[in-house]
Amino acid sequence: MTRQHQRDEQLVTQDQRYFAGAGRLPFFNLVVDHGLGAELWDVDGNHYIDLLASVSAVNVGHSRPEVVQAIKQQADQLVHYISGYFYHQPEIELAERLAKLAPGTASKKVSFSTSGSEAAEGLIKFARAYTKRPIILSFSNSWHGTTLGAATLSAISPNMHRKMGPLLPDVYHVHFPNAYRDQLPNESTAAFAKRSFYEFKQLFERDLPVEEVAAIIIEPIQGDAGIVAPPKAYLQSLANFCRQNGIMFAVDEINQGLGRSGTYWSIDHYGIVPDLLATGKSLASGMPLSAVIGRSEIMDSLPAPANATTTAANPICCAAALATLDVIDQEKLVTKSKIDGQYAADKWRALQQKYPLIGDVRCIGLNAGIELVTDRQTKQPAVNAAQTIIRDCFEHGVLMITGLDHILRFQPPLVITRAQLDQAFTVIDQAFKRY
Ligand SMILES: Cc1ncc(COP(=O)(O)O)c(C=O)c1O
Known part of the structure; x- marks a missing residue:
C-alpha cells in the first residue's frame, strides 16, 4: 500500500519558507508527530521503526514514560532558574551522579551547557586553562558541533567552515586511522596501529611544538563518520603520549556515550581514563543538556563566569537526565546494547554475504556503520545506492539516514525489541533486493 504524505508535504513547504537552510540536512519530508520507544508516527499517520534515535539522542526511547513523568513533575515545580547564581536540587544531584559515572577514580567535577557543541567548546576552554597552552588537536572526519569553536574542531564537511572564518586559531586536524580505508592488504592490526601512531608523531618533528599542545580531542568511536573505531593500541599510544607530554586527553562521548557502543562510555573499549569527557544528546533524552566532566583540578582552572550560561543545567533538563540515567x-541498556548489537551485527553480516554492495560492516553495540561501495576492490563509495536504499526503507516504514552520503547509519533507540529489529531487517533486505 502506498503511503500518503499530503500533510507532511504541506508542512514542509511552509517550513521551507521560514526555516533557514543552515540548520537542516534534509533526508525525507517527514514531519514527526509522536513517538514511543523505537516507533515513530508522522503527521499523516504513517508508522516507522526508528533506526536513528534522533542521532543517538534518545537511547532510552521516544517519550519514555519515566522521563516524561520527571519532566512534567519538574515543570510543575520550577521551569527554570539560572544555575549560575543560585542552586537547585536536580542540578546538584546530577552533577554528583555524572562525576561518579565518568571513568576513573580521581575526584571529578562537572560543568553544564545546553548543546553538545558547547560541551565540545568546554573541552577546549578547560584544557587551555589548565595547561596554559594554546594548541588543540582534533581529527579528520570528526563532528564536534557547529558553534564556532566546535565547528573549528570538526572536519567532516567544508560547510561547517565555509564562509565563517577566521575560525579558532591553533586547532589542527590529525588523520583518524580507519582500518577499512587505510590498513594495507597484508598489514596486521598491530602494525597498522604502530604506523598510524608513527605518522601522528611526525607532526611534532617538523610542525608543532609539543610543549604548546593543550589537548587531543577525539571521538573514541567516530559517529557521523560511520562508526569508525581506531585500533586499540593506537588510542592507547595517543593517551600515553598525552600523559608523557602534559597534554589533556579529552573524549567526545556526545554521540557514542551512555550505552550506545555496548559499554557505558565508548572510551571504556580502550581501557583509558580520559582527563576530560563531554556528554550530551541522550543525557537528557534529547532535552537540551550537555556536560563536561573532568578531574577536579582541571575543572577548577577556569574562574566564573567562563563556562556559565543562563539556561545551562535547566531543572527540567536535569530531572529528565536523572530519569534517563535511572x-x-x-x-540494563548497556548490556542490552552489547547483546542486541551482536544480534544486529549478525544480521548485517548476513546481508553483506548476500549483497556485494556492502563493503564493510562496523557494528559496536546497537550502533553500526554499513559502508556501501560500487566495487569491493576499489571501495568506491556507492552514494546513489545508499540514498536509494534509505529512501526505499523510509517508504516501507524504516527510518535510517547516511553518514558521508554512502554509509548507512544504524543507531536505534537501545530499547528496540527483537521483533522490531527483525521487522526492520526484513524491510532493509527487501530494499537491497529491489536496488
Ligand atoms: C560526537 C559529537 N559531538 C558533538 C556534537 C554536537 O552536539 P549538538 O548537536 O548537540 O551541538 C555531535 C552532534 O551530532 C556529535 O555527534
Missing part, C-alpha cells in the same frame, strides 16, 4: 541502569 532507565539506563534499571533496564
Whole structure:
C-alpha cells in the first residue's frame, strides 16, 4: 500500500519558507508527530521503526514514560532558574551522579551547557586553562558541533567552515586511522596501529611544538563518520603520549556515550581514563543538556563566569537526565546494547554475504556503520545506492539516514525489541533486493 504524505508535504513547504537552510540536512519530508520507544508516527499517520534515535539522542526511547513523568513533575515545580547564581536540587544531584559515572577514580567535577557543541567548546576552554597552552588537536572526519569553536574542531564537511572564518586559531586536524580505508592488504592490526601512531608523531618533528599542545580531542568511536573505531593500541599510544607530554586527553562521548557502543562510555573499549569527557544528546533524552566532566583540578582552572550560561543545567533538563540515567541502569541498556548489537551485527553480516554492495560492516553495540561501495576492490563509495536504499526503507516504514552520503547509519533507540529489529531487517533486505 502506498503511503500518503499530503500533510507532511504541506508542512514542509511552509517550513521551507521560514526555516533557514543552515540548520537542516534534509533526508525525507517527514514531519514527526509522536513517538514511543523505537516507533515513530508522522503527521499523516504513517508508522516507522526508528533506526536513528534522533542521532543517538534518545537511547532510552521516544517519550519514555519515566522521563516524561520527571519532566512534567519538574515543570510543575520550577521551569527554570539560572544555575549560575543560585542552586537547585536536580542540578546538584546530577552533577554528583555524572562525576561518579565518568571513568576513573580521581575526584571529578562537572560543568553544564545546553548543546553538545558547547560541551565540545568546554573541552577546549578547560584544557587551555589548565595547561596554559594554546594548541588543540582534533581529527579528520570528526563532528564536534557547529558553534564556532566546535565547528573549528570538526572536519567532516567544508560547510561547517565555509564562509565563517577566521575560525579558532591553533586547532589542527590529525588523520583518524580507519582500518577499512587505510590498513594495507597484508598489514596486521598491530602494525597498522604502530604506523598510524608513527605518522601522528611526525607532526611534532617538523610542525608543532609539543610543549604548546593543550589537548587531543577525539571521538573514541567516530559517529557521523560511520562508526569508525581506531585500533586499540593506537588510542592507547595517543593517551600515553598525552600523559608523557602534559597534554589533556579529552573524549567526545556526545554521540557514542551512555550505552550506545555496548559499554557505558565508548572510551571504556580502550581501557583509558580520559582527563576530560563531554556528554550530551541522550543525557537528557534529547532535552537540551550537555556536560563536561573532568578531574577536579582541571575543572577548577577556569574562574566564573567562563563556562556559565543562563539556561545551562535547566531543572527540567536535569530531572529528565536523572530519569534517563535511572532507565539506563534499571533496564540494563548497556548490556542490552552489547547483546542486541551482536544480534544486529549478525544480521548485517548476513546481508553483506548476500549483497556485494556492502563493503564493510562496523557494528559496536546497537550502533553500526554499513559502508556501501560500487566495487569491493576499489571501495568506491556507492552514494546513489545508499540514498536509494534509505529512501526505499523510509517508504516501507524504516527510518535510517547516511553518514558521508554512502554509509548507512544504524543507531536505534537501545530499547528496540527483537521483533522490531527483525521487522526492520526484513524491510532493509527487501530494499537491497529491489536496488
Ligand atoms: C560526537 C559529537 N559531538 C558533538 C556534537 C554536537 O552536539 P549538538 O548537536 O548537540 O551541538 C555531535 C552532534 O551530532 C556529535 O555527534
